[in-house]
Amino acid sequence: MKTYKRVHFIGIGGIGMSAMAKLLKVCGTYVSGSDVQDSETIRELRHMSVQIGIGSKPELIGKDVELIVYSSAVPLDDEERIRGRHLDIPEITYNAFLGEVxxxxxxxxxxxxxxxxxxxxxxxxxxxxxxxxxxxxxxxxxxxxxxxxxxxxxxxxxxxxxxxxxxxxxxxxxxxxxxxxxxxxxxxxxxxxxxxxxxxxxxxxxxxxxxxxxxxxxxxxxxxxxxxxxxxxxxxxxxxxxxxxxxxxxxxxxxxxxxxxxxxxxxxxxxxxxxxxxxxxxxxxxxxxxxxxxxxxxxxxxxxxxxxFPGLWRRFEHLGLWKGADVYSDYGHHPTAVASLLEGVKSFLPGKRIVLCFQPHQHARTRGLFNEFVQSMEEADVVVLQEIYDVAGRNEQDHATSSAELVEAIHESDTTRGVDRDVIYAQDAEAVKFQLEKIVRPGDVLLMVGAGDIDRLARTLIK
Missing domain, CATH: 3.40.1190.10 (Mur-like, catalytic domain)
Known part of the structure; x- marks a missing residue:
């Protein structure tokens, strides 16, 4: 692996970016970085003495920086990338850097x-x-x-x-x-x-x-x-x-x-x-x-x-009990992943009532796989759908598709199948919690599913 004295990461809080930052830090490189928001990952990096700014921090990039690694979600006109180009510092995407390392x-x-x-x-x-x-x-x-x-x-x-x-x-x-x-x-x-x-x-x-x-x-x-x-x-x-x-x-x-x-x-x-x-x-x-x-x-x-094997963060991760229900966080955000999770839980924990709280991830995916999403949630006993998560850096212009449309389509499918169950739309995390307060009962399995920020809500429930 090529050695560097100092590397700066833009979007350092990402799961892949933070791994690369940690690897360089362990290998003796001086690492700095920035991210749009604070997080547990940012706190882990700071505990390792990584200098991190929240928001755009071009002042962290000095002439001694030998390489800038940036997330693919960071645009060309980002202030830190502009600063790097002004100083003639080479830049590379996370995935290209992983290939190099x-x-x-x-x-x-x-x-x-x-x-x-x-x-x-x-x-x-x-x-x-x-x-x-x-x-x-x-x-x-x-x-x-x-x-x-x-x-x-x-x-x-x-x-x-x-x-x-x-x-x-x-x-x-x-x-x-x-x-x-x-x-x-x-x-x-x-x-x-x-x-x-x-x-x-x-x-x-x-x-x-x-x-x-x-x-x-x-x-x-x-x-x-x-x-x-x-x-x-x-x-x-x-x-x-x-x-x-x-x-x-x-x-x-x-x-x-x-x-x-x-x-x-x-x-x-x-x-x-x-x-x-x-x-x-x-x-x-x-x-x-x-x-x-x-x-x-x-x-x-x-x-x-x-x-x-101890399992993984946000992969059928058991967080604890809330209102007597077992709460799990899962990263599933594709129809096949959602359907497989529900089928697996049904056979793994037979007889349990499954409450699925799902936050679709990215408008293009939801629109492109709309019918598949409708079918993917058939094994849930209750469904709460949060509004679609906006993905940073994907430049989604078309927000015409909504989780409310999914709710309507699931209702139509349930009627055709002769199924009577609650399928509820919730605009945001506050609305989701309001609905769950009314729905969840002791003995339930509550699945908080999606690649967006629904995991944050899941963890606040059990605090």
Whole structure:
């Protein structure tokens, strides 16, 4: 990794940006930064003696700054970026910088529409338990990692979450790719699922001779990708996981436990008790296990790691009790993620009444996947929909779509299905809390779901 004496981060409070800032700080770089608002992440960085300003702080950028790293949400005319250009300081996006930092390592990149953070964290935890001492950069926080979204290791093994938005993953040069799935998302950048698949194909094509692709054989778009790749890249190792693949799982379910048996060529590799819900988490765990196995980690170490995996921030994260209900925060913001969460919780906690409070994320996504969102919430017993979260830096001009339209469409769908349940619109966090005060009762499971600021409300409920 190239060394720097001083680096400045614009948008340092972001989950990826803060991980890079922490990594440089641990490696001895003087780090400064700014963000639009204070947060727990900002406080963590300040505790590490990182100098941070709230709001635009061009005065923090002096001639001794060697590099400016900025979030892709920061516009060209940002005062700090202007200041940097005036001083002839090189600037780079977070994703390009992650690619630079990981150069020369044994990089395992985890990508896909769903499950990236969980699979990255699980793989990082497995490799840590197995003694491989990896560096791990994850788009969430892991209790077992000293810096939450970052683990700094001494080996050359580097595990990183590779974001597909705007094809950011193409900045990376991995030796192994774990591809969880391919689905249409980010309609502000991709026009179709075929566009997403084409970008993923570009990424897989970057694997070196002898590189490894761990892929989900139950995913239709991944199957199409493999057919294309197999014609041009016979020099890479393909490891498939799925019902009909050589590597597959059998699952036994009890309340609060999924007992998973992983088989390869009909021989059991290990059995592990997973304490998190849903088929999607079985997929995440098995993909991580197969990637670890490709790095020669033994089955008993994988079992030990999966059974001790502490879970993730905002991934079915249990926050506590409120009005006698169990409150969970989840980052799900795509229809498939919402539906999978609800189905998983139904089987994981049978008999519980599920109150779903969902905040859609980004107008373009809500509009582009409108019908899918309507169908995604069918398993909830009660639905409260907060207004759509405005995403900083996405320059959304069209705000015509509203959560109120989703409520109306869900009512129509429920009538057609013969279902009678409460589906309620709430303009903001205050209105959401007002509705929940009336709805929630002891024994409920309250799911606070979305990638926006709904998590903040969830945490205030249990204080």
């Amino acid at each position: 990981s150069q020369g390592s044994n990089l395992i990149a985890v990508t896909g529409t769903h499950g990236k953070s969980t699979t990255t964290a699980m793989l990082g935890h497995i490799l840590t338990v197995a003694g491989l001492d990896p560096t791990v950069v994850v788009g969430s926080k892991v209790t077992s990692f000293p810096y939450g979204n970052l683990r700094v290791g001494m080996s050359d093994v580097f595990v990183a979450e590779a974001c597909e938005h705007m094809a950011h993953m193409l900045h990376m040069d991995p030796q192994m790719i774990v591809l969880t799935n391919i689905e249409f998302d980010h309609p502000d950048f991709y026009g179709s699922v075929e566009d997403v698949r084409a970008a993923m194909k570009q990424f897989v094509e970057k694997l070196p001779q002898g590189g490894t692709l761990v892929w989900n054989a139950d995913d239709a778009q991944s199957q199409l990708l493999i057919k294309e790749i197999a014609l041009s890249r016979s020099d890479i190792q393909l490891i498939a996981y799925g019902q009909d693949a050589a590597a597959h799982a059998e699952v036994e379910r009890e309340v609060g436990i999924q007992r998973v048996h992983l088989f390869k060529e009909d021989a059991e590799v290990f059995e592990a008790d997973l304490r998190y819900p849903g088929d999607y988490n079985v997929h995440n765990a098995m993909m991580a296990a197969l990637a670890a196995s490709a790095l020669h980690v033994r089955g008993d170490k994988i079992k030990q790691a999966l059974e001790s």
